[in-house]
């Protein structure tokens with residue numbers, strides 16, 4: 412462990428070229444598991460969604476789920492891949508308690524989809540990310556370590572296994588190595604996962620929720636000096652948000668550059684990303700393919716998708732998210748830069764749904780990219796999980812447009828909405844936050860402010876209208892910010908005969 416101070420990112424990247432690669436696992440939203448009829452929905456009491464097949468009991472036989480194969484082919488087609496006319500599942504052998512068969516049914520040298528690409532926008536430029544393969548496999552169960560402080564196996568008194576997730580169809584999408592991104596490598600990695608998520612969500616084959624683990628990302632990073640061969644790569648796991656994808660690449664570039672600058676060697680290993688510290692810690696040393704003793708799965712027939720069926724699926728693909736965004740950008744009248752910030756914030760659909768619920772595009776964008784993005788950022792979560800729905804944001808804006816809330820009060824109401832106190836109207840009423848529009852109550856507050864500040868009032872009467880600001884401030888204070896400042900000002904000037 413080195414104790415020297417780490418370089419800044421700019422210092423780290425100055426002497427090296429990064430090569431990144433991403434492996435993404437997507438849990439498919441099929442009704443049933445990959446090789447049996449067990450349900451797949453998230454949650455549920457442990458070990459209640461299991462059967463002899465997904466528990467790997469002797470004598471049980473798997474049957475492939477056609478809906479999962481179709482979803483995988485559609486993902487492959489949306490990523491511009493070639494679809495295999497014939498391929499097989501393979502056994503990946505390793506022992507781990509969350510895997511009841513002691514092997515995972517996966518695909519090895521015969522993946523369903525190969526050689527595609529996905530274009531992403533970074534810093535106003537299009538970067539083409541090559542897709543090596545898209546294959547289908549089954550998910551593992553989950554282990555739960557009890558008794559330790561951190562929920563990790565270290566220090567735990569017992570470990571429990573839940574097989575509800577075992578056998579859920581899982582699609583693995585592997586990029587080709589991505590060189591040439593330079594200092595933008597962290598942003599490229601994030602843009603890729605963001606775009607991939609959009610593509611898959613658009614296909615409707617998964618809910619792609621990173622925090623629930625239905626989209627999981629491993630990030631490979633290596634560094635080399637300009638003109639030299641690519642360096643040894645590390646694989647960072649546990650990257651559970653878009654923001655973390657970017658942070659993981661950044662921190663790995665900093666760490667590796669420090670090791671290389673001090674004459675050290677990068678070890679090929681799996682590392683774990685920590686959300687708390689934002690850096691990576693070593694895990695196990697990386698297995699190689701031979702460790703898994705892959706062989707064709709003898710209990711399943713080969714897959715041979717009919718080319719006519721694949722053509723049908725291709726013809727029925729939805730509009731690619733990138734083209735859809737271009738269309739939306741024009742409709743909303745946004746500059747490239749504004750649209751980019753909407754995309755970066757993961758807000759395209761949220762704004763679209765807010766507009767559909769009745770808000771203008773400008774108002775929807777203001778809330779999602781302003782107050783709500785700030786909260787999501789602070790909490791380190793994705794915008795979609797921030798706790799407000801598009802319908803609620805549209806309702807909030809209706810209250811502002813109707814004069815019931817001013818901007819400041821609307822922010823307080825939004826805080827209540829995010830905290831789960833109910834709809835904007837419910838929060839406004841429960842907390843008594845509506846703008847005081849009752850002129851009688853306002854006039855009383857204005858008179859009180861005038862009486863309490865005779866010197867200021869005299870100045871205003873003498874025509875020094877700018878001095879009225881102090882009186883407006885006093886009224887806003889007694890009404891706890893619930894008055895409309897413009898109305899208050901008008902009332903003051905009227906009372907003092909200076910209007």
Ligand SMILES: [Zn+2]
Pocket residue numbers: 444447448449460461462463464465466578
């Ligand atoms: Zn089952």
